[in-house]
Amino acid sequence: MIKEINNGHVRTEFSKGITTIEFYHPQSNALPGKLLEELAHTIHAAANDGETRVIVLRSEGDRTFCSGAFFDELRSLKNLDESKRFFMGFANLINTMRKCPKFIIGRIQGRCVGGGVGIASAVDYAIATDAAEIKLSELSIGIGPFVIGPAVERKIGAAAFSNLAIDATKWRNADWAKRKGLYAEVHTSIENMDESIKRLADSLSHFSPDAMREMKNIFWKGCENWDELLYYRAGISAKLILGAEAQMALERFREKVS
Structure with a gap:
């Protein structure tokens, strides 16, 4: 089953006790509000499906797992209510993953930025490739990793989380992420990663x-x-993103990519 959303999609497949949930967005698997909402809804449905024993969460493509918040939507936010609703999309997704009674295996095939690191932290067992670098870039756009912070800190500890959050422009490689506990396994190829995911999912089922x-x-x-x-x-992120510093940072980003 596939649900088209804002030029992206959430796809669900079920086989032998394993529900695979895939998300996609053409801008490096960024997450607009509607895609966040559908992803949380799909995970919730799998959590309550009696035939599902384990969930595999993945994204499409081979370069970027998730680039975090959808910047076009961030720039379009006009008031505090709109802004709060957007950031609650990440909050609801993380809480849905936390409350899910089934183990969620994360397939992390490429780079994770911001909210993507939050998702990788909220899965129960993350299997990655050595291309799966991570970065918390929020401070560089005038906010901070406030919503995803509890999930990231829970996974890698306060010291590693603060290092990531403060040095907001530096990429950390997959080996660093594995040593800190974000990734359970790191493989040298997508094929080896997928083989390991299949083995674990089959066992858990x-x-x-x-x-x-x-x-x-x-x-x-x-x-x-x-x-x-x-x-x-x-609420903290929602207020900050409407401020002058964040708006200037978003405009600089727009000019850089245009």
């Missing part, structure tokens, strides 16, 4: 759903307040 649900509850212990926390964090 035969394991006890009740046991995996209880394990996931333990893994995410201490995050029960994230509905409120990420709502608050979305």
